[in-house]
Amino acid sequence: MDKIVVKGGPALHGEVKVSGAKNAALPILASSLLADGTSVYRNVPDLVDVSTMLKVLNTMGCEAERLTGRQKNVCQVAVGGNTITPEAPYDLVKTMRASVLVLGPLVARYGRARVSMPGGCAIGARPIDQHLKGLKALGADITLTEGYVEARAKHLKGGTVNFDVITVTGTENVMMAAVLAKGHTVLENCAREPEVEELAKVLNKMGARIEGAGTSVITIDGVDSLHPVEHSILPDRIEAGTLLVAAAISGGDVLVKHAVPEHLEPVIQKLREAGCTLTTENGGIRCKAPKTIHPVDVTTTEHPGFPTDMQAQLMVLMCVANGTSVISENIFENRFMHVAELHRMGADITIQGPTAVVKGVKKLSGAPVMATDLRASASLILAGLRAEGRTDVARVYHLDRGYERLERKLRGLGADIRRVKA
Numbered sequence: 001m002d003k004i005v006v007k008g009g010p011a012l013h014g015e016v017k018v019s020g021a022k023n024a025a026l027p028i029l030a031s032s033l034l035a036d037g038t039s040v041y042r043n044v045p046d047l048v049d050v051s052t053m054l055k056v057l058n059t060m061g062c063e064a065e066r067l068t069g070r071q072k073n074v075c076q077v078a079v080g081g082n083t084i085t086p087e088a089p090y091d092l093v094k095t096m097r098a099s100v101l102v103l104g105p106l107v108a109r110y111g112r113a114r115v116s117m118p119g120g121c122a123i124g125a126r127p128i129d130q131h132l133k134g135l136k137a138l139g140a141d142i143t144l145t146e147g148y149v150e151a152r153a154k155h156l157k158g159g160t161v162n163f164d165v166i167t168v169t170g171t172e173n174v175m176m177a178a179v180l181a182k183g184h185t186v187l188e189n190c191a192r193e194p195e196v197e198e199l200a201k202v203l204n205k206m207g208a209r210i211e212g213a214g215t216s217v218i219t220i221d222g223v224d225s226l227h228p229v230e231h232s233i234l235p236d237r238i239e240a241g242t243l244l245v246a247a248a249i250s251g252g253d254v255l256v257k258h259a260v261p262e263h264l265e266p267v268i269q270k271l272r273e274a275g276c277t278l279t280t281e282n283g284g285i286r287c288k289a290p291k292t293i294h295p296v297d298v299t300t301t302e303h304p305g306f307p308t309d310m311q312a313q314l315m316v317l318m319c320v321a322n323g324t325s326v327i328s329e330n331i332f333e334n335r336f337m338h339v340a341e342l343h344r345m346g347a348d349i350t351i352q353g354p355t356a357v358v359k360g361v362k363k364l365s366g367a368p369v370m371a372t373d374l375r376a377s378a379s380l381i382l383a384g385l386r387a388e389g390r391t392d393v394a395r396v397y398h399l400d401r402g403y404e405r406l407e408r409k410l411r412g413l414g415a416d417i418r419r420v421k422a
C-alpha cells in the first residue's frame, strides 16, 4: 500500500489551483441517470471516489468514462434508458457510501431501484433513514432485504418532506427523485451546502423546475422528462480550506487559486482569528501565516457553519497554537480518529465526548502514523509539514478518495513530500 512521506520544515510559498469538488461531482454524475443521452462534465477531479461512481454507472449499463490526455478532467456519461439495470451492488457501495445517490434518480426514472445499504464508516453510523423517509413521502414503496434497499414506484408523486436531520446527500437524493415526480414537492429543513445548490443548478439546466436550493426550503415542480447537459464542476471548498491551513501551519504565504470566498466564510474567519492574513485576490484566496498561531474555538455545524470536513485540519493547526482551543464536533459521533495519531506526534489533546481540548505545544515531531479516514489523512500530512523530522502517513487510499494529487500540489509549493509506492 502506498504511503506519503513528509519531512517537516519548509514554509510553503507560491500558487496552487483547487480541483473540482468531490461532493458536487458525485451527485452530479448520479443525476445523469435522469436523462437519456450523453452528459459532459468538466473540471471533474481525478479521485478514487469519482472512478467508483463511474464504475457504479457502468455496472448499471451506462457508458461512463473519463477522457484522457488534455481532456482528463472531462467525464462523459451516456445513458440509454432501455439498457439500464437499476442496481448498485454491495462491492461498490461498501467502498463509497455516496453510491447511495443513485437511489433517487433510479426510482424516479426507472420505477425501481436495488441499492446496497451503505452501512457505517470510520466517522459514524451514518444511517440513510432520511433518504428513505423522503422517497416514501413521494410514494415509493421501500423494502430492506439482504442488505439491500429496494424501492419501487410506478410513478412518484409530489409531496412534502420535513427532514428530521439536516442531511446533504439525503437532500440531494430526494431532490433528484422529485424532479420527475408528478406535481409539486416541498422539501423542508434541507441542507444548504453549495454542492446542493450546484446539483440543483445542473438539474435545472437539464430542464427541472427547482427553486430555493441553498436555503432550507426547496420547492420542485415535477416535469415529464429531462435532457443531458454540459457542466463544469465548482471548486472544492474543502480542498481549498486544507491548502489554506497548509500555508498557515508551515509559516508560509500561498495563493489558493479558484477558492471561492463565499463558500469558505467560516474557515476564513477561524484562520483570521488564529492570526493569519487572508485576502481575496486574482480569483483566489491568499493565506499568509502569522508568527504565532493563536488558539481558536470551533464548533462544526451544517453549512453555513464551520464544516465537519475541515475539523481535523483546523485541529492540527491548533496543536501548535500558543494556548488552548476547544473543538466540538456536532455532525458525526466518531470524527476524532486523527487524535490518537496526533498524540504519536506529540500533540496534547484530550477528548471529552464530542469535544476535544487542544493545548498548543511548542513542537510536533515526525512519526509513522496511520490514516483512518479521508480528512484525518489530510490532517496528518498537515501535521507532517510542521513536525520536526520525518512523518510516514500509511493507508493513503483514504486520501486518494478525496484529494487530487495532494502531495504534488504541496511539493509545488516547496514541501518536502513524496509518495512511496508499495
Ligand SMILES: CC(=O)N[C@H]1[C@@H](OP(=O)(O)OP(=O)(O)OC[C@H]2O[C@@H](n3ccc(=O)[nH]c3=O)[C@H](O)[C@@H]2O)O[C@H](CO)[C@@H](O)[C@@H]1O
Pocket (backbone or CB within 6 Å): 022, 023, 026, 098, 124, 125, 126, 127, 128, 129, 130, 131, 132, 165, 166, 167, 168, 169, 170, 191, 308, 309, 331, 332, 333
Ligand atoms: C458525498 C458527500 O457529499 N459527503 C458529505 C456529506 O455526507 P452525508 O450526506 O453522508 O452526510 P449527512 O449530511 O447526511 O450527515 C449529517 C448527519 O446526519 C445523519 N443522518 C444523515 C442521513 C440520514 O438519513 N440520517 C441521519 O441520521 C448522519 O449520521 C450525520 O450525523 O455531508 C457531510 C456533512 O457535511 C460531509 O462530511 C460529507 O463529506
Ligand SMILES: C=C(OP(=O)(O)O)C(=O)O
Pocket (backbone or CB within 6 Å): 097, 098, 309, 374, 375, 402
Ligand atoms: C466524509 C467525507 O466524505 P464521504 O461522505 O464521501 O464519506 C468527506 O468528504 O470528508
